[in-house]
Amino acid sequence: MNKVMYLEFERCIGCRACQAACRECGDHEGLERNYVDYIDFSENRQTFPMICMQCKNPACAQVCPANAIQITPEGVVLSASEEKCIGCRNCTFACPFGIPKFDFEKNKMYKCDMCYDRSKHDIAPMCASVCPSDAIRFIDHDEMMQLRRQRVQMNMIEGKKPSQDDKWNYVPEFFGVYSD
Amino acid sequence: MSDRYFYSTAAKWSFVGFTVLVLSTWIASAGFEHVDMALFGYYIAAVICMIGMVVRLTLFFARPATSQVLKRSLKQMKAEKKRASKAVAATTVNNIVLQKFIWERGWYRWTQHMLIAWGCLGSFAITFGLTFQWMRFDLIDIETYQIVVFNIPTIKMAAHGLFAELVYNGLNITALMLLVGVLMALYRRINDQDVKVTQRFEFDILPLLMLLIVTVSGLLLTVSYVFFGGFIHHELALFHQLTVIIFLCYFPFGKLFHLPVRPMAASVPMNYREVEADETRVCAGCGTRYATDNQVEDVQAILQAQTIQLGLSDGTQLSDYCQPCRRSMRVKMQLNLMNGQLPTHPVDTNTGMSMPGFGRPKETKGEAKDETPVR
Ligand code: HEM
Ligand code: SF4
Ligand code: SF4
Numbered sequence: 001m002n003k004v005m006y007l008e009f010e011r012c013i014g015c016r017a018c019q020a021a022c023r024e025c026g027d028h029e030g031l032e033r034n035y036v037d038y039i040d041f042s043e044n045r046q047t048f049p050m051i052c053m054q055c056k057n058p059a060c061a062q063v064c065p066a067n068a069i070q071i072t073p074e075g076v077v078l079s080a081s082e083e084k085c086i087g088c089r090n091c092t093f094a095c096p097f098g099i100p101k102f103d104f105e106k107n108k109m110y111k112c113d114m115c116y117d118r119s120k121h122d123i124a125p126m127c128a129s130v131c132p133s134d135a136i137r138f139i140d141h142d143e144m145m146q147l148r149r150q151r152v153q154m155n156m157i158e159g160k161k162p163s164q165d166d167k168w169n170y171v172p173e174f175f176g177v178y179s180d
Numbered sequence: 181m182s183d184r185y186f187y188s189t190a191a192k193w194s195f196v197g198f199t200v201l202v203l204s205t206w207i208a209s210a211g212f213e214h215v216d217m218a219l220f221g222y223y224i225a226a227v228i229c230m231i232g233m234v235v236r237l238t239l240f241f242a243r244p245a246t247s248q249v250l251k252r253s254l255k256q257m258k259a260e261k262k263r264a265s266k267a268v269a270a271t272t273v274n275n276i277v278l279q280k281f282i283w284e285r286g287w288y289r290w291t292q293h294m295l296i297a298w299g300c301l302g303s304f305a306i307t308f309g310l311t312f313q314w315m316r317f318d319l320i321d322i323e324t325y326q327i328v329v330f331n332i333p334t335i336k337m338a339a340h341g342l343f344a345e346l347v348y349n350g351l352n353i354t355a356l357m358l359l360v361g362v363l364m365a366l367y368r369r370i371n372d373q374d375v376k377v378t379q380r381f382e383f384d385i386l387p388l389l390m391l392l393i394v395t396v397s398g399l400l401l402t403v404s405y406v407f408f409g410g411f412i413h414h415e416l417a418l419f420h421q422l423t424v425i426i427f428l429c430y431f432p433f434g435k436l437f438h439l440p441v442r443p444m445a446a447s448v449p450m451n452y453r454e455v456e457a458d459e460t461r462v463c464a465g466c467g468t469r470y471a472t473d474n475q476v477e478d479v480q481a482i483l484q485a486q487t488i489q490l491g492l493s494d495g496t497q498l499s500d501y502c503q504p505c506r507r508s509m510r511v512k513m514q515l516n517l518m519n520g521q522l523p524t525h526p527v528d529t530n531t532g533m534s535m536p537g538f539g540r541p542k543e544t545k546g547e548a549k550d551e552t553p554v555r
Pocket of ligand 1: 083275276285297300301388436
């Protein structure tokens, strides 16, 4: 996989197309695994999409007593193994970004797997392929770096203005399982 | 027994397991008098299986997350004996015996797995029972057998009664259950597009093929005996023994290892949540109830044991916040909208390419920053 996921939260228009697409993905069993939330409903109606960061050292997998969260050779952190997950929900509390979801009926955790059947063939995950406002993109590493540089040059940072030194801390994150 | 006498904890428990097994055979077979040498191959394979199991389980419980389950369970059992034993009993019945949660995943999957699991456990009970001599049949007179369990004579049965037939055919019945279950599982693995997303031949299909070959070769023994007057019975018996030995040696190392791990599931409601009202922990951000205190405590202990630092500058941990709060905090962090609580340490989320979101470099006042983002 040589593309990365790139999120620009403020581009989100709250249409939830990514969630509808997520439900259709192979092995998602008709349930969405991503989120569209309000940043701060008391302030304004800005929404943001959220998906798994595919951490390198995933807190979710480290706290799993059954070792049910497997990482593929490409680095994708998979949903819980059906035969191993004992349904304790530790992962939902440990993930720094609140990603894993839990199904009480089926007694198992399920989470964003970057649409593994697509991304393992370098096809964009469902959410990235349908997002009409490019809030979620699946792009080349170079293109992503170009986009980030542009944002720093244009000082396109919300909120409290950062100083010249730490501007780079506030450009959008990118993630995924890039290997060249 | 102390670990000091052994190279490792795994070695200790393997030794204990081996001793217990041999002693149990010694007692049950009246000083090895009744040992059936035809089953010796199975005996050796079962011992290897036991040692593999013990080694794998020891390694498993060396993981901080897994040992925390043990610690918490012991604590709960001491603190609330009555509620704890009730919760464990109920979960064992629903989750392990009846596997109701698999029913929720679909009747097909439930049927397939009930047949496989109970077919397999039933076969194990009979085979191991006979191999280790825990159970044997003594002929009392021409018409009656007696079942002897651990060298203690129990019920007598007529040699050709219905009950006796059921007992003799025990393995045939469990093998037929296994056969149907395994064929259902193979059918699903071949035809269902969804399971193929993460399916691996060596991990998901191979155990099914092994189960298939063991059951088919076992059933062929009966077929040869009943319908063909024992045609190539000896060869078949050797072949069946070989397949079982290979299967037992594989058992602790592949997908089937979920068998000894699953019982942990019985402790979950006892330790954490039985009903939603058990969740009394409030989110440090928005004040909604999102977890039990026990669980947040455990998760934080496990994270600390692995030196995964998810603390914020105001002393809270990310796990003190509910899931929606954690998601919005990540976004506010990137958009520079977070006031006050900032992360104290980078989260290693990325494949080493940049320091995103909560992963920005540690604030080091006065000192040169140790990590610079990639530009
Ligand atoms: C009694 C305790 C057991 C429990 C609670 C248990 C639990 C599970 C669960 C939850 C699954 C995933 C099923 C699904 O979502 O479709 C599974 C799969 C499986 N189990 Fe068990 N299991 C147990 C015993 C066994 C035993 C004794 C065997 C015998 C070899 C076994 C063999 C399998 C196999 C082969 C699969 C994979 C089926 C497939 O191809 O999808 N299990 N088990
Ligand atoms: S809910 Fe399942 S995947 Fe999550 S930590 Fe517990 S056992 Fe592991
Ligand atoms: S679920 Fe959370 S901890 Fe696990 S890989 Fe995704 S972002 Fe990381």
